[in-house]
Amino acid sequence: MIKSTASISQVKEIIEKLNSKNVEVTVNLGRNKFAKFTGVLSGVYPALFTVKPFDKDYRGKTSYSYSEYLCGKVRLKETVSES
Numbered sequence: 001m002i003k004s005t006a007s008i009s010q011v012k013e014i015i016e017k018l019n020s021k022n023v024e025v026t027v028n029l030g031r032n033k034f035a036k037f038t039g040v041l042s043g044v045y046p047a048l049f050t051v052k053p054f055d056k057d058y059r060g061k062t063s064y065s066y067s068e069y070l071c072g073k074v075r076l077k078e079t080v081s082e083s
Helices: 007-019 066-071
Strands: 020-028 033-044 048-053 063-065 072-079
Touching: 007 033, 007 066, 063 066, 066 072
Parallel strands: none
Antiparallel strands: 020 033, 020 072, 033 048, 048 063
């Protein structure tokens, strides 16, 4: 297991900066399977954060814990809005 140099409090700061912004989410589903979608980071809470997908038919999990981000299971990348 690779030891992370970041802490949960640092991860919370990173995610709070992305609040209400468009993000691209990549989720590691295991066994070399990944789910990728775009949405808006809609909520930042003490134990988790939520992403609202732009695709209305998306039925995946849209709330993630900070530890999932810290461990690399969930990756966020800010995207520019297309207006």
